[in-house]
Amino acid sequence: MNVYEEYRRKLISIDEAVAMVSSGCSIAAAMAASAPPGLLGALGKRRDEVENVRVFSALLLRDYDFFLDPSMKGHFFLESWFYGAGERRGHELGTVSLIPSHGREWGIRKAQFDPPDFFWGTACPMDRHGYFSLSLGVGYEKDLLAVAKTVVLEINPNLPRTYGDTQVHISQVDYVVENEAPLFELQPIEPSAEEKAIGAFVADLIEDGSTIQLGIGGIPNAIATFLMNKKDLGVHTEMFTDGMVDLAEAGVITGRCKTLWPGKMVGNFALGTKKLYNFLHENLAIEFQPGRVTNDPCVIAKNYKMVSVNTALQIDLTGQVVSESIGHLQYSGTGGQTDTAVGAQMSPGGKSIIALRSTAKKGTISTIVPFLPEGAKVTLHRADVDYVVTEYGVAHLKACSIKERVNRLIAIAHPDFREELRREARRLKLE
Numbered sequence: 001m002n003v004y005e006e007y008r009r010k011l012i013s014i015d016e017a018v019a020m021v022s023s024g025c026s027i028a029a030a031m032a033a034s035a036p037p038g039l040l041g042a043l044g045k046r047r048d049e050v051e052n053v054r055v056f057s058a059l060l061l062r063d064y065d066f067f068l069d070p071s072m073k074g075h076f077f078l079e080s081w082f083y084g085a086g087e088r089r090g091h092e093l094g095t096v097s098l099i100p101s102h103g104r105e106w107g108i109r110k111a112q113f114d115p116p117d118f119f120w121g122t123a124c125p126m127d128r129h130g131y132f133s134l135s136l137g138v139g140y141e142k143d144l145l146a147v148a149k150t151v152v153l154e155i156n157p158n159l160p161r162t163y164g165d166t167q168v169h170i171s172q173v174d175y176v177v178e179n180e181a182p183l184f185e186l187q188p189i190e191p192s193a194e195e196k197a198i199g200a201f202v203a204d205l206i207e208d209g210s211t212i213q214l215g216i217g218g219i220p221n222a223i224a225t226f227l228m229n230k231k232d233l234g235v236h237t238e239m240f241t242d243g244m245v246d247l248a249e250a251g252v253i254t255g256r257c258k259t260l261w262p263g264k265m266v267g268n269f270a271l272g273t274k275k276l277y278n279f280l281h282e283n284l285a286i287e288f289q290p291g292r293v294t295n296d297p298c299v300i301a302k303n304y305k306m307v308s309v310n311t312a313l314q315i316d317l318t319g320q321v322v323s324e325s326i327g328h329l330q331y332s333g334t335g336g337q338t339d340t341a342v343g344a345q346m347s348p349g350g351k352s353i354i355a356l357r358s359t360a361k362k363g364t365i366s367t368i369v370p371f372l373p374e375g376a377k378v379t380l381h382r383a384d385v386d387y388v389v390t391e392y393g394v395a396h397l398k399a400c401s402i403k404e405r406v407n408r409l410i411a412i413a414h415p416d417f418r419e420e421l422r423r424e425a426r427r428l429k430l431e
């Protein structure tokens, strides 16, 4: 078989690919920076010809009209594993609904119970053996590609060629479209004074030789800058970030002490700037694996001294962690927070850290609250919480009674709110 001939035979235009979509069908589309901008951008053009088309995806970072234009209602509907700003707007419009799910299950459970008709992904150009690399994301992509009736890949030469379980052969693909689009870049934000204090506390908890996971959000990203003095860290994460590149280039991340995939940085998707994407390109030290592997607590636990670092929006005095909602507002998703927190604690010498600012809304409200507000969704169960860090210190909650949790959490709350928290704790008979 000549793979180049097969490629040419399968090459169609974006409009031709989108023309295959029919009423009532479902499309699984790759997520975040690996979402296919050409295909998803053209989908809305079919509005007047189709109804009830469902798209499954997560963290779509561009403004796609198929779910952000109110006139698309009834024609297209987005089911999302993880909300960003776009999905939050779509939710308000009634064109998006969350799929509550742990990161480890996104692909395998959809494949098992609701397999898609189409898989739309992105890949870098085919190599001479006929292989594509799915590049920036394999969280759920390969699991859904395997069960979809029709697989379409959007080929973009700007995408880095990544290694691990990212390879797809031309024989597994029904159609290819070509689109040389700029990659989505998420610029890191300069850490605030509070985030710097949190970073220093978290760094104290991470011993040399640990394997780390850094979650999504400003705080985990800021923490990377405080790890520059560590030795021989390893990475087993969900998301690759710019901060990890700095640590690898500074010789801090070596993977030398890793007990699983020694020497390799393991993750399932990447989101950052060109610096990160260039670092990932043809880098044999990078091992992409699907979410069902990277996020399986039993796999995570095979790393010794595994430390997970995630952030949250709120925590109550009993230790219930809310990371995905603000009251009734669905803000993001569960992602890998529970997977990574539980897996890290199962690892010999492991720790799980929830790092959050003590206040929100310019210091007007405490993120440590006596009880959760109406509509709050618990992301990390209080039985699974371990360390909590704010800019005021570290509270180790594991094995503590609620009475003791109350004391430790109030000690790291913002001083302006400590008295009120104490009063409420007394009223609620928590202490």
Ligand code: COA
Pocket (backbone or CB within 6 Å): 214, 215, 216, 217, 218, 219, 238, 239, 310, 311, 312, 313, 314, 323, 324, 326, 331, 332, 333, 334, 335, 336, 337, 340, 359, 360, 361, 362, 365, 366, 367, 379
């Ligand atoms: N009440 C009301 N609003 C709050 C709040 C609270 N308790 N806590 C934070 N907010 C507001 C902030 O002020 C901010 O609003 P603004 O943008 O208008 O200033 C907004 O909520 C988000 O906070 P921010 O700190 O900017 O979010 P982030 O980008 O750092 O992400 C999470 C933080 C928690 C949303 C994110 O980490 C997440 O979704 N986690 C769950 C999944 C996860 O951890 N996965 C880990 C593996 S990748």
